[in-house]
Every structure is written in structure tokens, then in C-alpha cells.
Amino acid sequence: MTALTVRPMTPDEYAQWQTTIATEYAAEQVAAGRWAADGAVQRALDENAELLPDGLQTPRTLLLTAVDAAGAPVGRAWVSLDHPRGAPDVAFLYDIEVAEPHRGKGYGRALLAAVEQATRETGVGALELNVFGHNATAISLYGSSGYDVVTQQMRKAL
Template sequence: MTVNVRPMTESEFDEWQLAIAQEYAEEQVSAGNWSRDGAVERALDENARLLPDGLATRRMLVLRGVDDDGIPVGRAWVGLDHPRGTPEVAFLYDIEVLETRRGSGLGRALLSAVEAATRAAGASALELNVFGGNAVAIGLYDSAGYEVTTQQMRKAL
């Protein structure tokens, strides 16, 4: 299975902004980091700060994954400048295969295409955050050669 990446179109970007904010807000609420009240608005605000010029934001790759027939299968968002300033390390903010296309190896293919695009843009490494409850993603990243560099833990008291 091959996946290629291309820049998102304006209409794809507009649709993606709300979807990613809703998904990110739900992850933050489920992880116990944010309250549900105002979570989507908070996510929209955070993303707007990171993408102040939308698709034209410098040093950001906002990509659409497409299969061999050119049909969209997923999306990805990479910042070429690490949020903590780590030199030459890009940061994967989002990657997702469309729900209807999951379970067929497209996630691994999309990740590989994103890594190639990130490398072509000049990064020597790619870092990401994955929520602890996302066992499928953790398994994918582990099998793709990603290593834990930091780990955050919590215990309810």
C-alpha cells in the first residue's frame, strides 16, 4: 500500500480546522487535562496561534494523504520547528487515517510519506506526542522505530 502526501487545499484546510480542534479537545478532556466546558474553543485558539497564516504559515506542513488513485485517505500536520526549540527536529502535531480506511496498513504508509516529506524539508528527526490510552498509535510508532524520549505519568488520588 502506497500513500503520497500533498499540501491541503483551502477547502480541505477549512474543514480540517474544526475537525482537528474537536478531536484534540476530546483527547485533552479524556486525558483529564481540560474541562469539557470551552475545550473546543481552547483547541481552536491553540491551533490558530500555531497556524496564524493558515496554510501559508511558514515552516508548517499541512498535508493530505492520498492513495495510488489520488483518493484522500488521511491527513498530517508537521511543524518544522520543534515547539521546545530542539534543533533540526520537526514535530508531528497530527496524523490520522480516515475512519473508513483504517485497519489496512494506510497508517504506516501515511507515516512513512510524512517522514519523507519532513526529511525533504530539512529535518533530521521527527518527534510526536501520543496519549497513553491510544494503544493503536503507540503500537504503530513503536513498530516504526520511534523511541520514548520523555514520559508523563499521572495517578488519580
């Protein structure tokens, strides 16, 4: 497996990530037809602020930067050790991403494994995530990494 470790995000990484994740999340929600484009980025920023009221210091939260063998950042992850719908002993992976220039090198699988290990070390027994139906690469990665579909939402354009 590709060599990769995770470490806590720095304050500078966190500040940059806040803008990046809100923009990306808003675009995904708009593309999925769940949100209107107008105001979507602000809505994403507001939702994230509710989930991370103390930023990097938010309790029971892992905000991680993935680094390669040379120590260069190649990705990120955000895990809440408390499930958003209250499932007991289940953490929730809100965000995981390998930066574009580093994709296709095995970092996605390595990052997922590192996030699972960091979560396991907290004593939480399971990790759950959502994935958009159009993201075939991620769906394949999660399936081949042992994740099972526990709910499924479907839509048909009329």
C-alpha cells in the same frame, strides 16, 4: 507497503480540518483530564490559530493530505519544521490521522512513512510527536517504526 502519497492540503480541506482537529484534540484533552469540557473546543481552535497564524501559508509548516493510489483522500498530517520547545534540527508532528473508513488497511504506516519522507526532504534531521497513553494502536505503530520514548508523563487516579 500500501500505496499512498501526500500532497498539500487544499483550502477547502484545511477549513474542514480546522473544525475536525479542534473537536478531536479538545475531546482528547478532556478525556485525559487536562482540560474542562466547557470551552475546550474554542481553546483548541485558539491554540491552533496561534500555531498556524497564516493558515495554509504558515511558514515552516507541512499541512498534508494523504491520497490512495486512485487519488482519493484517506488521511491527513500536520508537521511544524520547528520544534515547539526549540529542540534543534527536530520537527514536530502535531497531527496524523487516517480517516475511519480507511483504517486497518496499512495506511497509517504508509502515511507515517510519507510524512517522514516529506519532513526529511526539508533537511530536518528528526521528527518528534506526542501520543496519548491510551492510544495503544498508535504507540505500537510508532514503536515499530523506530520511534523511541524520550519523555514520559504518568498519572494515577486517587
